[in-house]
Amino acid sequence: MSGALxxxxxxxxxxxxxxxxxxxxxxxxxxTLKIILSCEHASGRIPKSSLGQAxxxxxxxxLDSHIAYDLFALDAARRLARRLRAPLFYGSWSRLCIDxxxxxxxPAVRSALFRSMNPxxxxxxxxxxxxxxxxxxxxxxxxxxxxRILHISVHSFTPVLNGMTRSCDVGLLxxxxxxxxxxxxxxLADKIRDAGYKVRRNYPYRGTSDGLTTALRKGFSGERxxxxxxxxxxxxxxxxxxVVDLLAEHLKDL
Numbered sequence: 001m002s003g004a005l006x007x008x009x010x011x012x013x014x015x016x017x018x019x020x021x022x023x024x025x026x027x028x029x030x031x032t033l034k035i036i037l038s039c040e041h042a043s044g045r046i047p048k049s050s051l052g053q054a055x056x057x058x059x060x061x062x063l064d065s066h067i068a069y070d071l072f073a074l075d076a077a078r079r080l081a082r083r084l085r086a087p088l089f090y091g092s093w094s095r096l097c098i099d100x101x102x103x104x105x106x107p108a109v110r111s112a113l114f115r116s117m118n119p120x121x122x123x124x125x126x127x128x129x130x131x132x133x134x135x136x137x138x139x140x141x142x143x144x145x146x147x148r149i150l151h152i153s154v155h156s157f158t159p160v161l162n163g164m165t166r167s168c169d170v171g172l173l174x175x176x177x178x179x180x181x182x183x184x185x186x187x188l189a190d191k192i193r194d195a196g197y198k199v200r201r202n203y204p205y206r207g208t209s210d211g212l213t214t215a216l217r218k219g220f221s222g223e224r225x226x227x228x229x230x231x232x233x234x235x236x237x238x239x240x241x242x243v244v245d246l247l248a249e250h251l252k253d254l
Contacts, residue, residue: 041070083248171231173207178222
Protein backbone atom coordinates (compact mmCIF):
# COMPACT_ATOMS: atom_id res chain seq x y z
CA MET A 1 0.00 0.00 0.00
CA SER A 2 1.47 3.33 -0.96
CA GLY A 3 2.32 6.11 1.42
CA ALA A 4 3.52 3.97 4.34
CA LEU A 5 6.86 2.62 5.39
CA UNK A 6 7.26 -1.10 6.09
CA UNK A 7 6.15 -1.68 9.65
CA UNK A 8 4.90 1.91 9.91
CA UNK A 9 1.38 2.96 10.84
CA UNK A 10 -1.30 3.84 8.37
CA UNK A 11 -3.79 6.59 9.14
CA UNK A 12 -6.12 3.87 10.41
CA UNK A 13 -3.49 2.55 12.81
CA UNK A 14 -2.99 -0.59 10.75
CA UNK A 15 0.46 -1.09 9.19
CA UNK A 16 1.11 -1.68 5.53
CA UNK A 17 3.60 -4.43 6.32
CA UNK A 18 3.70 -6.34 9.62
CA UNK A 19 6.98 -8.16 9.31
CA UNK A 20 10.44 -6.92 10.11
CA UNK A 21 13.59 -8.75 9.19
CA UNK A 22 16.27 -8.43 11.86
CA UNK A 23 19.80 -9.56 11.02
CA UNK A 24 21.22 -11.79 8.36
CA UNK A 25 20.13 -15.30 7.39
CA UNK A 26 21.86 -18.08 9.26
CA UNK A 27 24.14 -20.50 7.47
CA UNK A 28 25.14 -23.38 9.71
CA UNK A 29 28.79 -24.32 9.28
CA UNK A 30 29.53 -25.32 5.70
CA UNK A 31 26.10 -26.77 4.94
CA THR A 32 23.46 -25.07 2.86
CA LEU A 33 20.89 -25.01 5.65
CA LYS A 34 19.37 -21.59 6.31
CA ILE A 35 17.13 -20.80 9.25
CA ILE A 36 14.18 -18.42 9.09
CA LEU A 37 12.16 -17.47 12.18
CA SER A 38 8.65 -16.16 12.59
CA CYS A 39 6.35 -15.24 15.47
CA GLU A 40 2.74 -14.87 14.40
CA HIS A 41 1.21 -14.12 17.82
CA ALA A 42 3.88 -11.67 18.96
CA SER A 43 1.66 -8.73 19.89
CA GLY A 44 -1.47 -8.01 21.89
CA ARG A 45 -1.88 -4.63 20.21
CA ILE A 46 -5.38 -3.55 19.19
CA PRO A 47 -6.30 -0.36 17.27
CA LYS A 48 -7.62 2.41 19.51
CA SER A 49 -10.81 2.50 17.49
CA SER A 50 -11.53 -1.14 18.42
CA LEU A 51 -10.17 -1.20 21.97
CA GLY A 52 -13.47 -0.41 23.68
CA GLN A 53 -15.24 -3.13 21.73
CA ALA A 54 -12.46 -5.60 22.56
CA UNK A 55 -12.88 -4.90 26.28
CA UNK A 56 -16.64 -5.43 26.00
CA UNK A 57 -16.23 -8.68 24.08
CA UNK A 58 -13.42 -10.29 26.05
CA UNK A 59 -12.92 -8.32 29.27
CA UNK A 60 -9.95 -6.10 30.09
CA UNK A 61 -7.87 -8.86 31.70
CA UNK A 62 -8.11 -11.07 28.62
CA LEU A 63 -6.31 -8.48 26.52
CA ASP A 64 -3.16 -9.05 28.58
CA SER A 65 -3.45 -12.84 28.42
CA HIS A 66 -2.93 -15.75 26.03
CA ILE A 67 -6.29 -14.90 24.51
CA ALA A 68 -4.78 -11.86 22.82
CA TYR A 69 -1.21 -13.01 22.13
CA ASP A 70 1.48 -15.56 22.99
CA LEU A 71 3.19 -14.39 26.16
CA PHE A 72 7.01 -14.53 26.07
CA ALA A 73 7.00 -15.68 22.43
CA LEU A 74 8.41 -12.51 20.88
CA ASP A 75 11.21 -12.25 23.46
CA ALA A 76 12.09 -15.88 22.78
CA ALA A 77 12.00 -15.37 19.00
CA ARG A 78 14.20 -12.28 19.19
CA ARG A 79 16.70 -14.06 21.40
CA LEU A 80 16.84 -17.00 19.01
CA ALA A 81 17.26 -14.64 16.05
CA ARG A 82 20.21 -12.94 17.73
CA ARG A 83 21.86 -16.21 18.67
CA LEU A 84 21.50 -17.65 15.17
CA ARG A 85 21.84 -14.36 13.28
CA ALA A 86 18.66 -15.40 11.51
CA PRO A 87 15.90 -13.29 9.95
CA LEU A 88 12.78 -12.89 12.07
CA PHE A 89 9.26 -11.99 10.95
CA TYR A 90 6.67 -11.11 13.58
CA GLY A 91 3.13 -9.85 13.78
CA SER A 92 2.30 -6.32 14.90
CA TRP A 93 -1.31 -6.84 15.95
CA SER A 94 -3.27 -9.11 18.28
CA ARG A 95 -4.66 -12.34 16.93
CA LEU A 96 -8.02 -10.95 18.08
CA CYS A 97 -7.77 -8.57 15.11
CA ILE A 98 -6.82 -11.31 12.66
CA ASP A 99 -4.90 -14.55 13.20
CA UNK A 100 -1.72 -14.74 11.13
CA UNK A 101 -1.45 -18.45 11.92
CA UNK A 102 -4.75 -19.30 10.27
CA UNK A 103 -5.59 -19.31 6.58
CA UNK A 104 -7.83 -16.51 5.36
CA UNK A 105 -10.31 -19.16 4.24
CA UNK A 106 -10.61 -20.51 7.80
CA PRO A 107 -13.50 -19.27 9.98
CA ALA A 108 -11.02 -19.22 12.90
CA VAL A 109 -9.06 -16.37 11.30
CA ARG A 110 -11.91 -13.92 11.94
CA SER A 111 -12.66 -13.29 15.60
CA ALA A 112 -15.72 -11.61 17.08
CA LEU A 113 -13.67 -8.42 17.19
CA PHE A 114 -12.82 -8.69 13.49
CA ARG A 115 -16.47 -9.26 12.63
CA SER A 116 -17.43 -6.13 14.58
CA MET A 117 -15.09 -3.93 12.51
CA ASN A 118 -16.25 -1.88 9.56
CA PRO A 119 -15.47 -3.18 6.04
CA UNK A 120 -12.53 -0.81 5.61
CA UNK A 121 -10.83 -2.06 8.78
CA UNK A 122 -11.50 -5.66 7.83
CA UNK A 123 -9.92 -5.13 4.44
CA UNK A 124 -6.84 -3.52 5.99
CA UNK A 125 -6.33 -6.47 8.29
CA UNK A 126 -6.87 -8.93 5.43
CA UNK A 127 -4.10 -7.11 3.51
CA UNK A 128 -1.89 -7.15 6.61
CA UNK A 129 -2.39 -10.93 6.85
CA UNK A 130 -1.64 -11.47 3.17
CA UNK A 131 1.44 -9.21 3.25
CA UNK A 132 2.88 -11.02 6.27
CA UNK A 133 2.64 -14.41 4.63
CA UNK A 134 3.84 -13.11 1.28
CA UNK A 135 6.95 -11.57 2.87
CA UNK A 136 7.97 -14.87 4.45
CA UNK A 137 7.23 -16.84 1.30
CA UNK A 138 9.24 -14.38 -0.78
CA UNK A 139 12.33 -14.81 1.39
CA UNK A 140 11.99 -18.60 1.32
CA UNK A 141 11.68 -18.54 -2.48
CA UNK A 142 14.84 -16.46 -2.70
CA UNK A 143 16.93 -18.56 -0.31
CA UNK A 144 15.65 -21.99 -1.33
CA UNK A 145 17.34 -21.74 -4.72
CA UNK A 146 20.71 -22.47 -3.13
CA UNK A 147 19.82 -23.77 0.33
CA ARG A 148 17.60 -25.99 2.40
CA ILE A 149 15.27 -23.99 4.64
CA LEU A 150 14.45 -24.64 8.28
CA HIS A 151 11.57 -22.39 9.28
CA ILE A 152 10.86 -22.20 13.01
CA SER A 153 7.60 -20.54 14.01
CA VAL A 154 7.80 -19.49 17.67
CA HIS A 155 4.72 -19.73 19.89
CA SER A 156 3.77 -20.19 23.52
CA PHE A 157 0.83 -21.92 25.18
CA THR A 158 -1.10 -21.40 28.38
CA PRO A 159 -0.30 -24.12 30.98
CA VAL A 160 -3.99 -24.70 31.72
CA LEU A 161 -6.74 -24.56 29.10
CA ASN A 162 -10.40 -25.23 29.87
CA GLY A 163 -9.41 -26.71 33.23
CA MET A 164 -6.93 -29.15 31.69
CA THR A 165 -3.22 -28.94 32.55
CA ARG A 166 -0.87 -29.21 29.59
CA SER A 167 1.73 -31.83 30.47
CA CYS A 168 4.93 -30.54 28.91
CA ASP A 169 7.40 -27.68 28.99
CA VAL A 170 8.15 -27.59 25.27
CA GLY A 171 6.20 -28.77 22.26
CA LEU A 172 7.54 -29.28 18.74
CA LEU A 173 4.93 -29.40 15.98
CA UNK A 174 5.73 -30.91 12.59
CA UNK A 175 4.38 -33.05 9.76
CA UNK A 176 5.30 -36.72 10.43
CA UNK A 177 5.10 -37.50 6.70
CA UNK A 178 8.04 -35.17 5.98
CA UNK A 179 11.26 -36.93 6.87
CA UNK A 180 13.31 -33.78 7.41
CA UNK A 181 10.83 -32.34 9.88
CA UNK A 182 10.50 -35.64 11.72
CA UNK A 183 14.26 -36.04 12.01
CA UNK A 184 14.93 -32.45 13.07
CA UNK A 185 12.16 -32.41 15.67
CA UNK A 186 13.45 -35.66 17.19
CA UNK A 187 17.00 -34.35 17.42
CA LEU A 188 15.86 -31.13 19.08
CA ALA A 189 13.41 -32.89 21.39
CA ASP A 190 16.13 -35.28 22.60
CA LYS A 191 18.56 -32.43 23.27
CA ILE A 192 16.01 -30.38 25.21
CA ARG A 193 14.87 -33.46 27.14
CA ASP A 194 18.46 -34.25 28.08
CA ALA A 195 18.61 -30.83 29.75
CA GLY A 196 15.75 -31.81 32.08
CA TYR A 197 12.70 -30.43 30.28
CA LYS A 198 9.56 -32.36 29.50
CA VAL A 199 9.21 -32.32 25.73
CA ARG A 200 6.43 -33.66 23.54
CA ARG A 201 6.13 -33.73 19.79
CA ASN A 202 2.93 -32.64 18.07
CA TYR A 203 1.60 -31.43 21.41
CA PRO A 204 -0.31 -29.41 22.59
CA TYR A 205 -1.45 -29.17 18.96
CA ARG A 206 -0.95 -31.17 15.78
CA GLY A 207 1.69 -29.92 13.38
CA THR A 208 -0.58 -30.63 10.41
CA SER A 209 -3.44 -28.41 11.60
CA ASP A 210 -4.17 -25.19 9.73
CA GLY A 211 -1.25 -22.83 10.24
CA LEU A 212 1.53 -20.92 8.50
CA THR A 213 3.95 -23.84 8.24
CA THR A 214 1.15 -26.07 6.94
CA ALA A 215 0.37 -23.53 4.23
CA LEU A 216 4.02 -23.16 3.23
CA ARG A 217 4.48 -26.92 2.91
CA LYS A 218 2.04 -26.84 0.02
CA GLY A 219 4.45 -24.67 -1.96
CA PHE A 220 7.80 -26.26 -1.10
CA SER A 221 9.06 -29.83 -1.15
CA GLY A 222 10.03 -31.68 2.00
CA GLU A 223 13.58 -31.99 0.69
CA ARG A 224 13.99 -28.19 0.60
CA UNK A 225 11.64 -26.84 3.25
CA UNK A 226 11.08 -27.93 6.86
CA UNK A 227 8.59 -26.05 9.01
CA UNK A 228 8.54 -26.63 12.76
CA UNK A 229 6.44 -24.81 15.33
CA UNK A 230 8.14 -24.28 18.67
CA UNK A 231 5.62 -24.16 21.54
CA UNK A 232 6.88 -22.89 24.91
CA UNK A 233 4.86 -23.37 28.09
CA UNK A 234 4.09 -19.93 29.48
CA UNK A 235 4.69 -21.35 32.97
CA UNK A 236 8.41 -21.24 32.11
CA UNK A 237 8.23 -17.45 32.18
CA UNK A 238 11.65 -15.92 31.72
CA UNK A 239 12.99 -19.49 31.75
CA UNK A 240 12.01 -19.63 28.09
CA UNK A 241 15.39 -18.00 27.47
CA UNK A 242 17.21 -21.13 28.66
CA VAL A 243 15.25 -23.29 26.22
CA VAL A 244 16.04 -20.85 23.42
CA ASP A 245 19.75 -20.98 24.25
CA LEU A 246 19.67 -24.78 24.15
CA LEU A 247 17.94 -24.71 20.79
CA ALA A 248 20.38 -22.19 19.37
CA GLU A 249 23.33 -24.31 20.44
CA HIS A 250 22.01 -27.42 18.77
CA LEU A 251 20.57 -25.74 15.69
CA LYS A 252 24.07 -24.55 14.87
CA ASP A 253 25.15 -28.19 14.73
CA LEU A 254 22.42 -29.46 12.39
